[in-house]
Amino acid sequence: MEKVVLGIDxxxxxxxIGFVTRDGKVVAKNHTPTLTNTDFKHxxxxxxxxxxxxxxxxxxxYDIVGAGIGAPNGNYLNGCIENAVxxxxxxxxxxxxxxxxxxxxxxxxxxxxxxxxxxxxMIFGGAKDFGNFIMLTLGTGLGSGIIINGQLVxxxxxxxxxxxxxxxxxxxxxxxxxxxxxxxxxxxxxxxVRTALEFMAYNKVPSxxxxxxxxxxxxKDIYDAAQAGDSIALDTFQYTGExxxxxxxxxxxxxxxxxxxxxxxxxxxxDYILTPxxxxxxxxKRKFMTNDVKVIISELDGAQAAILGAAAMAWNDIE
Amino acid sequence: MEKVVLGIDxxxxxxxIGFVTRDGKVVAKNHTPTLTNTDFKHxxxxxxxxxxxxxxxxxxxYDIVGAGIGAPNGNYLNGCIENAVxxxxxxxxxxxxxxxxxxxxxxxxxxxxxxxxxxxxMIFGGAKDFGNFIMLTLGTGLGSGIIINGQLVxxxxxxxxxxxxxxxxxxxxxxxxxxxxxxxxxxxxxxxVRTALEFMAYNKVPSxxxxxxxxxxxxKDIYDAAQAGDSIALDTFQYTGExxxxxxxxxxxxxxxxxxxxxxxxxxxxDYILTPxxxxxxxxKRKFMTNDVKVIISELDGAQAAILGAAAMAWNDIE
Numbered sequence: 001m002e003k004v005v006l007g008i009d010x011x012x013x014x015x016x017i018g019f020v021t022r023d024g025k026v027v028a029k030n031h032t033p034t035l036t037n038t039d040f041k042h043x044x045x046x047x048x049x050x051x052x053x054x055x056x057x058x059x060x061x062y063d064i065v066g067a068g069i070g071a072p073n074g075n076y077l078n079g080c081i082e083n084a085v086x087x088x089x090x091x092x093x094x095x096x097x098x099x100x101x102x103x104x105x106x107x108x109x110x111x112x113x114x115x116x117x118x119x120x121x122m123i124f125g126g127a128k129d130f131g132n133f134i135m136l137t138l139g140t141g142l143g144s145g146i147i148i149n150g151q152l153v154x155x156x157x158x159x160x161x162x163x164x165x166x167x168x169x170x171x172x173x174x175x176x177x178x179x180x181x182x183x184x185x186x187x188x189x190x191x192x193v194r195t196a197l198e199f200m201a202y203n204k205v206p207s208x209x210x211x212x213x214x215x216x217x218x219x220k221d222i223y224d225a226a227q228a229g230d231s232i233a234l235d236t237f238q239y240t241g242e243x244x245x246x247x248x249x250x251x252x253x254x255x256x257x258x259x260x261x262x263x264x265x266x267x268x269x270x271d272y273i274l275t276p277x278x279x280x281x282x283x284x285k286r287k288f289m290t291n292d293v294k295v296i297i298s299e300l301d302g303a304q305a306a307i308l309g310a311a312a313m314a315w316n317d318i319e
Numbered sequence: 320m321e322k323v324v325l326g327i328d329x330x331x332x333x334x335x336i337g338f339v340t341r342d343g344k345v346v347a348k349n350h351t352p353t354l355t356n357t358d359f360k361h362x363x364x365x366x367x368x369x370x371x372x373x374x375x376x377x378x379x380x381y382d383i384v385g386a387g388i389g390a391p392n393g394n395y396l397n398g399c400i401e402n403a404v405x406x407x408x409x410x411x412x413x414x415x416x417x418x419x420x421x422x423x424x425x426x427x428x429x430x431x432x433x434x435x436x437x438x439x440x441m442i443f444g445g446a447k448d449f450g451n452f453i454m455l456t457l458g459t460g461l462g463s464g465i466i467i468n469g470q471l472v473x474x475x476x477x478x479x480x481x482x483x484x485x486x487x488x489x490x491x492x493x494x495x496x497x498x499x500x501x502x503x504x505x506x507x508x509x510x511x512v513r514t515a516l517e518f519m520a521y522n523k524v525p526s527x528x529x530x531x532x533x534x535x536x537x538x539k540d541i542y543d544a545a546q547a548g549d550s551i552a553l554d555t556f557q558y559t560g561e562x563x564x565x566x567x568x569x570x571x572x573x574x575x576x577x578x579x580x581x582x583x584x585x586x587x588x589x590d591y592i593l594t595p596x597x598x599x600x601x602x603x604k605r606k607f608m609t610n611d612v613k614v615i616i617s618e619l620d621g622a623q624a625a626i627l628g629a630a631a632m633a634w635n636d637i638e
Binding site: 073146148149151154155157158160161162163164166168170176177179246249250253254255256257258284285287291 | 486
């Protein structure tokens with residue numbers, strides 16, 4: 001029987017589950033609402049039911065050899081979801097122990113979404129040939145997963161790879177982490193909206209973005225405006241790339257990777273974001289940086305990326 | 320017979336060599352001038368002679384099982400000293416191949432000084448218990464060696480761990496690497512002198528440092544002045560620690576280490592530099608940083624540290 005692993009992606013609204021082969025084929029999938037701000041047991045029971053139903057559909061056809069979970073604040077080292085404010089399950093939820101007890105899969109592994117995305121890219125995506133790369137996921141925040149010598153960097157407490165909180169503008173924009181001027185307040189979907197607002201405050205240039213309520217504005221709106229030649233939008237992409245490129249060079253001083261892989265909504269803008277990023281990397285390049293670090297967009301299918309990332313964590317631990 | 324390795328530290332003026340046991344005991348040592356701006360062959364021949372003489376003194380008593388070299392721009396991956404401007408030996412000197420051919424030691428390994436210091440601290444010093452730590456060597460510049468899961472991080476091209484070139488003041492002081500505002504222009508012996516000059520320019524507060532030619536001023540002068548209560552000197556330590564602490568937090572977002580180990584002249588000032596560094600780390604701490612990262616001063620004996628670091632590289636590769 002062909003082997004599969006279970007991939008579970010716990011999002012703020014929905015939990016996606018799927019059984020995934022070593023080749024990255026999703027052979028069965030399902031989903032269940034993420035029950036937030038409730039006793040975790042309620043949610044876990046619903047998750048178990050959804051998994052059991054999906055298991056039935058592949059019974060006798062596939063051998064389930066492990067499970068991987070991607071979740072906000074998922075800690076690889078202790079298998080707990082810790083202080084995930086948006087989920088509201090309290091300080092520490094031992095989801096891996098509970099999953100092991102329920103299903104008895106030989107390997108069960110948890111990590112945060114960005115780490116799972118990095119491992120997904122290494123196992124199934126465009127980073128198969130790279131032993132050293134950094135994945136940056138641009139969404140509401142900026143997550144990151146760091147691979148060094150083919151291994152995910154988790155650090156002493158499981159909290160390594162929080163590059164969204166590199167200082168890029170000392171004393172700059174307020175961040176949810178309590179610090180000022182972190183990368184994710186500039187180079188994420190919400191960071192781009194903040195930049196557009198700042199530019200609209202700075203000058204009086206006409207822009208279609210002035211007709212969108214700030215609370216409703218998305219990076220997609222900025223992309224659409226940029227395509228129509230809107231100068232506030234174009235300047236926003238330029239500034240985002242400048243900051244991102246400079247931050248990437250700082251990352252290079254650390255692990256000198258072969259590549260930076262970008263994932264998430266804002267990266268759908270392609271060259272609008274890539275061109276200023278790569279230009280900024282060149283402008284800020286240090287003399288000792290002999291390695292031409294590639295900047296590439298993730299090859300993972302956006303709709304399945306989260307399940308693939310979670311499943312990849314399990315395949316990676318098995319191998 | 321007890322096993323030893325040969326440690327070679329190539330400095331800008333002198334090359335120190337020593338045979339070192341697994342316990343970190345230097346059983347024989349020697350030195351030879353570093354012949355710079357000449358054909359590398361001349362220098363290498365003199366080095367071989369010095370090693371042969373020292374070998375004689377331990378013959379029959381110890382079994383030599385390897386050699387480690389610490390050198391400016393020493394590349395771990397290819398065993399070459401590359402573009403070391405101060406040594407003037409050209410683009411690429413294959414010192415490891417030459418050493419292997421000459422002596423036939425089973426293991427020969429090269430790295431830059433800061434990486435060697437990190438491995439030295441792990442094998443012989445205060446970081447024996449740490450699988451994850453970062454060594455920062457504060458001297459003319461700021462070098463660094465990064466250990467993750469007990470392994471030295473060298474990156475794709477051997478140029479990982481150049482944290483002296485993290486951007487800490489965007490658009491700030493000129494750096495030799497071609498970038499502006501790198502960490503080493505603030506938090507190194509020369510960086511501290513630059514800070515003292517800036518403070519003397521900013522205000523007119525009396526200071527003994529005003530009686531020292533800038534070209535002659537050292538971090539030791541600043542330390543002596545601080546001990547006498549000189550406010551320019553005290554402010555210099557305060558500012559150095561503020562920048563260093565903030566940069567350390569940025570490093571923590573990357574690898575979440577157990578400890579930061581400081582080495583070099585400015586760290587002899589003890590609490591003058593440690594206190595503002597730790598205060599700045601606390602002030603800039605991100606909410607997700609649950610790990611209390613220790614900041615400690617290197618335990619390696621300064622006079623022997625370079626040989627021990629080079630020897631440790633060999634011991635580490637053997638094990």
